[in-house]
Each structure stands twice: as C-alpha cells, then as structure tokens.
Amino acid sequence: SDAGRALRQEALEAVVLMLSPIVPHIGQVLWEALGHQGMVVDHPWPQADPAALEQDCVELVVQVNGKVRGRIEVAADAGEDSIRERALAEANVQRSIGDKTLRKLILVPGRLVNLVVG
Numbered sequence: 001s002d003a004g005r006a007l008r009q010e011a012l013e014a015v016v017l018m019l020s021p022i023v024p025h026i027g028q029v030l031w032e033a034l035g036h037q038g039m040v041v042d043h044p045w046p047q048a049d050p051a052a053l054e055q056d057c058v059e060l061v062v063q064v065n066g067k068v069r070g071r072i073e074v075a076a077d078a079g080e081d082s083i084r085e086r087a088l089a090e091a092n093v094q095r096s097i098g099d100k101t102l103r104k105l106i107l108v109p110g111r112l113v114n115l116v117v118g
Contacts, residue, residue, distance in 0.1 A: 009034065014046040061112040062087045064096040072113075080107055087113045 013034060020027030020040045031040035055076045060083065062070040070090040074083055084105055087093060097117050106114040 016040065017043060017046055058110050060087075060110075062090055062093055063112060063114040064093055065116060066114060067096075069093045069096050076110075080105070083107060083113055087115060 012030075013036075016027055016030045016034065017040065020031070024041065027040050031043075036043075057073050058076050059071055059073050061068055062072055070087075070092045072083075072086045072090060074086055078086075087105075088097075088102075093115065097115065100117040102115060103118050104116040106116065108114075
C-alpha cells in the first residue's frame with residue numbers, strides 16, 4: 001500500500017541519516033539510492049514526535065502473593081478501582097485466590113499489580 005511504502009521510506013531515511021556520521025560514504029550512496037539529491041550531511045537530523053511516545057494502554061503483570069498469574073491491559077490513566085476489577089476478573093487469578101480473602105492490593109503504576117491474599 002502507499003501508506004506502507006511512505007512509512008518504510010521515512011524509516012529508511014531516518015536510519016540513513018543516523019548512520020551517515022559513522023559511515024559517511026555509505027550513507028551518501030544510500031541517501032542517493034533513496035532518491036534524494038544533495039549531500040546527506042546537509043539534511044537535518046531526524047526529530048522525535050513526542051505525541052508518538054504517549055501510550056494509550058499499558059500492560060500490567062498480575063501477581064498473587066508475589067507469583068505471576070497473568071497480564072492485563074488497561075488504559076494508561078486507569079484508576080486503582082478499575083485495575084482491581086480487571087485483575088480480579090482474570091480466570092487464572094480467580095483460580096489462585098480461590099476462597100481466600102484479599103488482604104492488600106499493591107499497585108506499581110505502569111508495571112504490576114500484586115494481590116496479597118490469605
């Protein structure tokens with residue numbers, strides 16, 4: 001597709017630009033092979049897009065008494081209550097908890113949920 005080709009072209013250009021200080025001759029040859037005129041060293045360095053770095057969802061490891069029992073995907077800004085609901089809804093977590101009571105929920109934002117039961 002055209003979008004795929006454009007994305008591939010943009011990625012290759014960024015790689016060639018970053019390689020050119022290390023291997024300038026090869027960088028120039030690759031730059032011309034990508035269809036550009038002029039020197040690769042005259043082109044500006046690629047800029048990161050901060051919006052592309054933001055995550056909408058995060059994957060959390062769910063542990064029961066310190067042992068990994070599953071993984072859940074939640075919104076990056078999800079609250080503790082919704083994370084607790086999603087963690088407790090996991091089948092493997094329910095099996096591990098059984099008829100024990102939930103004593104404590106330890107939440108490390110963006111990383112893991114540890115359910116302490118007893």
